[in-house]
Amino acid sequence: MSDASNNPLVEFRDVSFSHAAASAPVISHLNFSVQQGETLVLLGESGCGKTTTLKLINRLLSPTSGEVMVEGKSTAAWDPIRLRRRTGYVIQEGGLFPHFNVKRNVGLVPSLEGWDEARTNNRVDELLRIVGLEPADFARRYPGELSGGQRQRVGVARALAAEPPLLLLDEPFGALDPLTRASLQRQFVDLTRRLKKTAVFVTHDVREALLVGSHIGLMHKGQLLLLETPENFLKSKNEQALAYIETLDLAPADSHPAEGRA
Amino acid sequence: MSFFHFLQQNWTELLQRLNEHLWLVFISTLIAIAIGIPTGILLTRKKSLRGPILGIANVMQTIPSLALFGFLIPLPFIGGIGARTAIVALVLYSLLPIIRNTVTGILGVDPNVHEAAVAMGMTGSQVLWKVELPLAMSVIITGVRVALVIAIGVATIAAAVGAGGLGVFIFRGIRQFDNNQLLAGAVPAALLALTADFGLGLVENHFSVNRRRGAVTSSARKKLTVGAATAVAIAIITALYVGSRGSRSHPSVAQSARVVVGSKDFTESALLGEIVAQMLEARGVSVERQFELGGNLPHDALLVGKIDLYPEYTGTAYTAILKHAPITDPRAVYEQVKQEYADKFKVAVSEPLGFDNTFAILVRGAEARQLKLKTISDAVPYARNWRAGFGQDFMTRADGYPGFAEAYQLKLKERPREMDLSLTYIALASGKVDLIAGNSTEGRIAALDLIQLEDDRHYFPPYEGVYLVRQDSLTRMAALNEVLSKLAHAISTDEMRQLNYEVDANKRGQADVVRDWLKRKGL
Numbered sequence A: 001m002s003d004a005s006n007n008p009l010v011e012f013r014d015v016s017f018s019h020a021a022a023s024a025p026v027i028s029h030l031n032f033s034v035q036q037g038e039t040l041v042l043l044g045e046s047g048c049g050k051t052t053t054l055k056l057i058n059r060l061l062s063p064t065s066g067e068v069m070v071e072g073k074s075t076a077a078w079d080p081i082r083l084r085r086r087t088g089y090v091i092q093e094g095g096l097f098p099h100f101n102v103k104r105n106v107g108l109v110p111s112l113e114g115w116d117e118a119r120t121n122n123r124v125d126e127l128l129r130i131v132g133l134e135p136a137d138f139a140r141r142y143p144g145e146l147s148g149g150q151r152q153r154v155g156v157a158r159a160l161a162a163e164p165p166l167l168l169l170d171e172p173f174g175a176l177d178p179l180t181r182a183s184l185q186r187q188f189v190d191l192t193r194r195l196k197k198t199a200v201f202v203t204h205d206v207r208e209a210l211l212v213g214s215h216i217g218l219m220h221k222g223q224l225l226l227l228e229t230p231e232n233f234l235k236s237k238n239e240q241a242l243a244y245i246e247t248l249d250l251a252p253a254d255s256h257p258a259e260g261r262a
Numbered sequence B: 001m002s003f004f005h006f007l008q009q010n011w012t013e014l015l016q017r018l019n020e021h022l023w024l025v026f027i028s029t030l031i032a033i034a035i036g037i038p039t040g041i042l043l044t045r046k047k048s049l050r051g052p053i054l055g056i057a058n059v060m061q062t063i064p065s066l067a068l069f070g071f072l073i074p075l076p077f078i079g080g081i082g083a084r085t086a087i088v089a090l091v092l093y094s095l096l097p098i099i100r101n102t103v104t105g106i107l108g109v110d111p112n113v114h115e116a117a118v119a120m121g122m123t124g125s126q127v128l129w130k131v132e133l134p135l136a137m138s139v140i141i142t143g144v145r146v147a148l149v150i151a152i153g154v155a156t157i158a159a160a161v162g163a164g165g166l167g168v169f170i171f172r173g174i175r176q177f178d179n180n181q182l183l184a185g186a187v188p189a190a191l192l193a194l195t196a197d198f199g200l201g202l203v204e205n206h207f208s209v210n211r212r213r214g215a216v217t218s219s220a221r222k223k224l225t226v227g228a229a230t231a232v233a234i235a236i237i238t239a240l241y242v243g244s245r246g247s248r249s250h251p252s253v254a255q256s257a258r259v260v261v262g263s264k265d266f267t268e269s270a271l272l273g274e275i276v277a278q279m280l281e282a283r284g285v286s287v288e289r290q291f292e293l294g295g296n297l298p299h300d301a302l303l304v305g306k307i308d309l310y311p312e313y314t315g316t317a318y319t320a321i322l323k324h325a326p327i328t329d330p331r332a333v334y335e336q337v338k339q340e341y342a343d344k345f346k347v348a349v350s351e352p353l354g355f356d357n358t359f360a361i362l363v364r365g366a367e368a369r370q371l372k373l374k375t376i377s378d379a380v381p382y383a384r385n386w387r388a389g390f391g392q393d394f395m396t397r398a399d400g401y402p403g404f405a406e407a408y409q410l411k412l413k414e415r416p417r418e419m420d421l422s423l424t425y426i427a428l429a430s431g432k433v434d435l436i437a438g439n440s441t442e443g444r445i446a447a448l449d450l451i452q453l454e455d456d457r458h459y460f461p462p463y464e465g466v467y468l469v470r471q472d473s474l475t476r477m478a479a480l481n482e483v484l485s486k487l488a489h490a491i492s493t494d495e496m497r498q499l500n501y502e503v504d505a506n507k508r509g510q511a512d513v514v515r516d517w518l519k520r521k522g523l
Helices: A050-057 A080-085 A102-107 A109-114 A119-130 A148-160 A178-195 A207-212 A230-234 A239-250 B003-009 B011-045 B047-062 B065-072 B083-107 B111-119 B123-159 B166-173 B179-214 B219-251 B267-282 B295-302 B314-321 B330-345 B366-369 B376-383 B392-396 B399-409 B421-429 B470-475 B478-487 B494-505 B510-521
Strands: A010-017 A027-033 A038-041 A063-068 A087-091 A164-172 A198-203 A215-221 A224-230 B261-264 B287-293 B309-314 B348-350 B359-364 B387-390 B415-417 B435-439 B450-453 B463-469
Touching: A010 A050, A010 B179, A027 A050, A027 A178, A027 A215, A027 A224, A027 A230, A027 B166, A038 A207, A050 A063, A050 A164, A050 A198, A080 A087, A087 A148, A102 A109, A102 A119, A102 A148, A102 A164, A102 B111, A102 B478, A109 A119, A119 B295, A148 A164, A148 B261, A178 A207, A207 A230, A215 A230, A215 A239, A224 A230, A224 A239, B003 B011, B003 B179, B011 B083, B011 B123, B011 B166, B011 B179, B047 B083, B065 B083, B065 B123, B083 B123, B111 B123, B111 B510, B123 B166, B123 B179, B123 B287, B166 B179, B166 B376, B179 B314, B179 B421, B261 B267, B267 B287, B267 B463, B267 B478, B267 B494, B267 B510, B287 B295, B295 B309, B309 B314, B309 B415, B314 B463, B330 B348, B330 B463, B348 B470, B359 B366, B359 B421, B366 B450, B376 B399, B376 B450, B387 B392, B387 B421, B415 B421, B421 B494, B463 B470, B463 B478, B494 B510
Parallel strands: A038 A198, A038 A215, A087 A164, A164 A198, B261 B287, B261 B309, B387 B415, B387 B435
Antiparallel strands: A010 A027, A010 A063, A215 A224, B309 B463, B348 B463, B359 B435, B359 B450
16 A cells, blocks of 8 residues: 555455355455554445455465465464454443453463463553553452543453554444543544554544554455545545545534444 | 150151261262262363263253163162162262363362473473372362262252152151151251362362461471371261271161062051061061152062062053053953063062052042032032142142043033142141042041042042062062962051051151051051
8 A cells, every 4th residue: 555565464365255165255355464563444335345355364364265465464364363463353332351350361362372470460561651650549340340531441451451553443432422532532542543553444433544554455346436534535536435424514513423334 | 746756756867867868878979989089080171072971970960860870770780779879879960060070170270380380390190299289179179069068968869769868757747647757858868068168168268278378387287188088088987987887777778688678668558568578577487678659669679679579559450561552440450461461571460468649639628528529520510619739640640630630520610720639638628729639548538627529420540559570589488478468458448547557647766666466457
């Protein structure tokens, strides 16, 4: 995409996916790459294949045809466990383990990776501070004792725990109230810049896409219609892109509903 | 005797039965957990197996327990008589709730949480142990709780296969019309079920509320953990203690220099078993008692060699086992039985013991005297205004009610009531019915002032008491021959009635009654 670097972190090479051999493809012939330090936002309505695309990266799904390359190596050649531990994953509501307290949730991947306790504890404290939760107050709480925004922060902290080079986020802020969402979006941008993380971020909210993405990939019916920087996305004459851009004028920023089904 | 007085007197036995009961339930539930949870996990992985296996487990639960015991006895390894068979049956009953709840619990884990676990890079077994099982635990424990309560209930029936437990009191109580015995079995069993239910309910709460909703503070959480751990530890220690006692009291069935004496599940049969047992012991033979076997169990157990001998009645062997139409000549019945048992089963039949326990048509003494009734024919004209109560057995067997009514042209006021045989005596004495078919050696015929009417048309076949012995046991154990020949024609019908009366009405121990009688007879 940008730059002339020949070493993308993630690269899709003519990737198609369908659930069963006979059924219609969920995505077809995707080609794109994500460079180190970029945040690619996959934007599209429900059912367009953006979540499927995300799951192909950490091999929760495997392509029906084509290849997904991560760090220069096909996901088929990766040990899936190693691949996933090098990939932070955040989903709506965080997907936190309800029977683990915050500390165990955040320290999960480090402990799976065999870090010693002191190092894990330091890392957990550091991450909780990064996402704005005071360890003394929050480390021993259970997910059921947190607000939605706090749970989402813990989810981000957990994804960052073992210092993965790549973050995958599937509508991470979708279920939050507008004020909390806006605040988390700003902090996320701040965080990825500061930590120089590479991320693939799925959303159906064009406002969020424009705010957090260094690039926006617009998906429709399993295809990638365009892949542009936010500035160029706003200038696009693509019909689907225009439909999204129009919604920006109709609704004021913070009252846009989370459930923007097309 | 008041119930509490009874408890005081029988405290030791009550504890022993409770121990046996706990042991049966503990071991079978443990085995059911060890089989059920892995099976449940497998079913969450293999969808195609789910229907068939849950179906089989479902069917297991619908098999009546006595039928299941009968089916299990002849099987190698898992069958036989005693604790092992009972445990197998209890495990089969306990499996369904455990398997089903394991499946439900694991499939009920939030798919987002499951996906997150996989995406974090957990291996399959890490997902299972760190996420699925902990989150499914409260549902699985509910399954265990249900299984445990079922097992505590069904274990009362284990007494029918000689596995002991609280059911011994219940069976005895029903047979002897003794509410104290009945309560001594039923009340502790019910308390046990309630306690188990309550205890596991606490454990279950621990796994659901405080973990998922996070409503409990961490110090309270710690206290609960400590409390649950203590409870579990106490339960395990108790069970181990119980187990060490239980296993000693149920050694596996003998192939060796011991004789295993069986009996049916009523007083007379147990007394006859006890007589042989004590006489053998007096001759230095080691004896294992497998008394109180229900239904056809003693016959099945004899054929497969789980017991060496048991007391039987010639008429029962002739009609119920050899399936001949009833005849009335005692000698012919005896010879035929002896011949066929030798040919078909390699089982020897002892000389008749001297008493005949045939069906006794009984009426109230007061009525018999007032109407001057001596024979059954005398009573037929009055019977059209009478009600009758018969045991289930009498209603259906070849030498039972249909033939009897035809032979005497008997017409009753209404269809006879079908009930437990042992309850018919009280029903007659208390005027609930006017005519019953009891056993001629029943102890309380005299005590309840009942009169046996003479079978003037000789309808009922003979039911002479004999012992059925495996031929190989006779050759192996010379003392057995000697004991059986001494008992030939040694017990008259009156004597048998008296022995029964001592146990059933005077509530004396069987072993005591037998010891006195042997002394008196110089055996």
